[in-house]
Amino acid sequence: MRDKIVAGNWKMNNDLAETEDLLSKIKLEWEGTEGVRVIVAPSFTNLHHAFESLRDTQVEVAAQNMNQHENGAYTGEVSAKMLTSIGIKTVILGHSERRAIFKETDEVLAEKVNTALKNDMEVIFCCGEELKERKNNDHFEVVKGQLENGLFHISEEALEKVVVAYEPVWAIGTGETASPEQAQEMHAFIRKSIEEKYGKDKAAEVAILYGGSVKPSNAKEIFAKEDVDGGLVGGASLKAEDFLAIARAFN
Numbered sequence: 644m645r646d647k648i649v650a651g652n653w654k655m656n657n658d659l660a661e662t663e664d665l666l667s668k669i670k671l672e673w674e675g676t677e678g679v680r681v682i683v684a685p686s687f688t689n690l691h692h693a694f695e696s697l698r699d700t701q702v703e704v705a706a707q708n709m710n711q712h713e714n715g716a717y718t719g720e721v722s723a724k725m726l727t728s729i730g731i732k733t734v735i736l737g738h739s740e741r742r743a744i745f746k747e748t749d750e751v752l753a754e755k756v757n758t759a760l761k762n763d764m765e766v767i768f769c770c771g772e773e774l775k776e777r778k779n780n781d782h783f784e785v786v787k788g789q790l791e792n793g794l795f796h797i798s799e800e801a802l803e804k805v806v807v808a809y810e811p812v813w814a815i816g817t818g819e820t821a822s823p824e825q826a827q828e829m830h831a832f833i834r835k836s837i838e839e840k841y842g843k844d845k846a847a848e849v850a851i852l853y854g855g856s857v858k859p860s861n862a863k864e865i866f867a868k869e870d871v872d873g874g875l876v877g878g879a880s881l882k883a884e885d886f887l888a889i890a891r892a893f894n
């Protein structure tokens with residue numbers, strides 16, 4: 644059975660005090676539900692603290708990004724080894740903000756995926772189309788291209804360390820959610836694409852998360868869809884109450 648996952652991408656929010664506050668609320672209120680993985684992704688500066696603070700809990704910690712190079716003269720960057728050395732075993736790669744604002748290409752992302760896997764890290768690989776691409780009916784082609792060029796070079800064995808997150812750019816931070824049907828349609832397409840490359844059994848094991856204005860009020864309906872295995876949550880992950888209500892939406 645594939646994992647059910649609710650991951651909170653805190654983006655560039657929360658200083659140390661705010662991080663401590665949010666983590667303490669999550670720790671206090673998350674009872675741990677059978678079969679649901681809860682992950683938080685604070686900023687680099689707060690990762691070590693978050694990991695130590697959540698050490699004895701069932702809440703996991705992920706990084707929001709990392710560099711594709713192992714080490715060297717890359718001022719301001721963070722390597723896989725720096726992350727694993729503080730206990731971080733999961734990294735979000737290819738978020739649309741990284742692609743659009745920081746100009747990360749499929750080629751760079753393919754390298755990042757390789758580096759993460761080589762360092763035995765789990766990858767949450769993001770994909771998703773922009774509004775104009777959906778309006779032109781290009782969304783399937785765009786997402787397939789992102790998967791083929793950024794992810795599908797990895798081995799069958801490595802796929803076991805990959806979670807895919809579908810985040811339509813037009814639904815991120817806009818309050819506009821993909822309908823449960825739109826999410827299911829794309830998730831089924833993503834699973835089919837994985838199946839064509841790696842086979843049915845492998846595809847059935849890959850968790851595919853939906854991201855884009857997930858809230859306590861819509862999570863249940865979205866997560867009920869067959870190919871939706873959870874959510875990658877932005878804004879609503881900054882409030883413990885909302886984030887955990889989303890995590891409980893599986894029940």
Ligand SMILES: O=C(CO)COP(=O)(O)O
Pocket residue numbers: 652738810814815816817818854855856857875876877878879
């Ligand atoms: O980008 C997202 C998570 O990575 C989604 O953000 P929102 O939930 O704020 O729309």
